[in-house]
Amino acid sequence: MIVLAVDVEKELGAFNLAVRFEAAGGVTALFGPSGAGKTTVVNMIAGLLLPDRGSIVLGDKVLFDAAARINVPPHRRHIGYVFQEDRLFPHLSVRQNLDYGRRMSGHPRDPDDFARIVALLDIGHLLERRPRLLSGGERQRVAVGRALLMRPRLLLLDEPLASLDPGRKREILPYLVRLRDHARVPMVYVSHTAAELRRIATKVVRLDAGRVVASGGLELLEQADADALG
Amino acid sequence: MLDLSPTEWTAVLLSLRIALVATAFALPFGMAIGWLLARKEFWGKTLLDGLVYLPLVLPPVVTGYLLLISLGRKGPIGAFLADYFGIVFSFRWTGAALSCGIMGFPLMVRPIRLALEAIDRRLEEAAGTLGAGRLLVFLTITLPLALPGIIAGAVLCFARALGEFGATITFVSNIPGETQTISAAIYTLMQIPGGDAAAGRLVLFAIAIALAALVVSEWFARRAGMRVQGK
Numbered sequence: 001m002i003v004l005a006v007d008v009e010k011e012l013g014a015f016n017l018a019v020r021f022e023a024a025g026g027v028t029a030l031f032g033p034s035g036a037g038k039t040t041v042v043n044m045i046a047g048l049l050l051p052d053r054g055s056i057v058l059g060d061k062v063l064f065d066a067a068a069r070i071n072v073p074p075h076r077r078h079i080g081y082v083f084q085e086d087r088l089f090p091h092l093s094v095r096q097n098l099d100y101g102r103r104m105s106g107h108p109r110d111p112d113d114f115a116r117i118v119a120l121l122d123i124g125h126l127l128e129r130r131p132r133l134l135s136g137g138e139r140q141r142v143a144v145g146r147a148l149l150m151r152p153r154l155l156l157l158d159e160p161l162a163s164l165d166p167g168r169k170r171e172i173l174p175y176l177v178r179l180r181d182h183a184r185v186p187m188v189y190v191s192h193t194a195a196e197l198r199r200i201a202t203k204v205v206r207l208d209a210g211r212v213v214a215s216g217g218l219e220l221l222e223q224a225d226a227d228a229l230g
Numbered sequence: 231m232l233d234l235s236p237t238e239w240t241a242v243l244l245s246l247r248i249a250l251v252a253t254a255f256a257l258p259f260g261m262a263i264g265w266l267l268a269r270k271e272f273w274g275k276t277l278l279d280g281l282v283y284l285p286l287v288l289p290p291v292v293t294g295y296l297l298l299i300s301l302g303r304k305g306p307i308g309a310f311l312a313d314y315f316g317i318v319f320s321f322r323w324t325g326a327a328l329s330c331g332i333m334g335f336p337l338m339v340r341p342i343r344l345a346l347e348a349i350d351r352r353l354e355e356a357a358g359t360l361g362a363g364r365l366l367v368f369l370t371i372t373l374p375l376a377l378p379g380i381i382a383g384a385v386l387c388f389a390r391a392l393g394e395f396g397a398t399i400t401f402v403s404n405i406p407g408e409t410q411t412i413s414a415a416i417y418t419l420m421q422i423p424g425g426d427a428a429a430g431r432l433v434l435f436a437i438a439i440a441l442a443a444l445v446v447s448e449w450f451a452r453r454a455g456m457r458v459q460g461k
C-alpha cells in the first residue's frame with residue numbers, strides 16, 4: 001500500500017530539483033551524497049519549503065498540489081520531523097518538550113502512550129531536566145520521542161545521527177530499529193551513510209544532483225558502495 | 231530627612247503612576263514594532279526605523295513642542311480627540327504619560343527587536359511541525375524566548391519615563407497634582423529660596439526608585455534568561 005506519493009520540482013538558484021518517488025509503510029531511505037537534495041525533499045514533505053510544481057499526497061490526504069492550489073500548512077500536516085540538530089525547546093523541560101506536540105494538536109493526555117514511548121527510547125530518567133544538560137545522544141532520543149508523541153502519520157528523520165560521534169551513533173541506532181518494529185509509523189529516513197541505512201531501511205530511494213537515480217531494495221546500498229570504491 | 235511633605239508625596243506617586251501607565255501602553259506597540267522591524271521586510275521600513283528612534287535624538291523640547299501643536303487643545307489631532315471622544319491630553323497627567331511613553335519608546339523597541347532577531351527561527355519551524363499554528367508558535371516559543379529582551383525594554387522605558395522632563399513640561403506644563411512629576415517638582419523647588427532641602431529629599435527618592443527598578447528588573451531578567459538558556 002502506498003502511504004506517501006511525492007512528485008515535486010523546485011528551483012533553488014542554480015540547483016534544479018525534480019524528484020518523484022513513492023513510499024509504503026516501513027522505512028524509506030532517501031540516500032545520496034551531500035547536496036543531492038535530500039533535506040530539500042523532506043522540507044517540502046513537511047511543508048517548510050514550497051515546491052514550484054507537483055504534488056505531495058499522504059495516505060488519502062493531498063498535502064500539496066500546485067495545479068489545484070492546495071498547500072496544507074506544516075502544523076496541519078501531522079508529520080513528525082526529527083531534524084539534523086535536535087531543535088529541542090531550551091526553555092522547556094524534557095517532559096514539556098515531549099508533551100508539546102500533543103498539547104498543540106489538542107490530543108487528550110494519554111499516559112500509556114507517553115510511558116510506552118519514553119520506555120522505548122529509554123528517556124524516563126531525563127524527564128525533569130532541561131535539554132541543555134543532556135548529552136547529544138540523549139537530546140536526539142528526546143527529539144525522536146517528541147516527534148512520535150504528536151502521533152504523526154509519517155515520521156521524517158533528516159540525518160538524525162549526523163551530529164553524533166560514532167559511539168553515540170551506535171547507541172541510538174538500536175532505538176530507531178526498535179521504533180521501526182514497534183511504533184508502526186511509516187518513516188522517511190535521510191542519510192548519506194550506507195552502513196546506517198542497512199540497519200534500518202526497508203526501501204531505498206537514491207538521489208543525486210536533485211534527481212532520483214534509482215529506487216528499490218537494500219541492494220542499492222551495496223551498489224553505492226561499489227560505486228564509491230570503483 | 232525622608233519625611234516628604236504631602237506635595238512631595240503627590241509628585242512621587244504621580245511620577246510612578248505616569249511611568250507605569252506610559253510603559254504599560256507602550257509595551258504592546260513596542261512589541262509590535264519590534265517584531266515588524268526584526269522579522270518583516272516592507273516598503274518604508276527604513277523610515278519607520280528612523281521614526282521610532284527620532285525621540286532619542288531630537289531635543290526633548292522639540293518632541294514636547296510637536297506634541298503640543300498636534301495634540302494640544304487647539305492642535306488638529308487634539309481638537310478631534312476632544313470633540314469626538316472626549317479625550318484630552320493637554321495639561322493632564324494622561325498627556326504626561328503620553329509624552330513619557332513616546333520618549334521611552336525607542337529604548338523599549340531596541341532590546342525587544344534584538345531579542346527577536348536572536349531567536350533561532352528553526353525552533354519555530356520545529357514547533358510548526360509539531361502542530362502549533364502561527365499564533366501558538368508565537369505564544370509558546372517566540373514570546374518566552376524573547377522575554378528577557380521584553381523585560382529589558384520595559385524597564386528602560388519605565389526608567390526613561392520616570393526621568394522625563396523636557397518633553398513633558400513643554401507639552402503639559404508643571405501643574406502640582408496633575409503633571410508635576412519628581413523631575414518637575416525638583417526643578418520648581420530649585421527656583422524657590424529655601425527649597426533645597428525639599429529638592430534634596432526628592433533627589434534621594436528618585437535615586438531610590440531608580441535603584442529599586444534596576445534591582446527588580448535584574449532579578450526578572452536573570453530568571454527569564456535562565457529559563458531561556460534552560461538552566
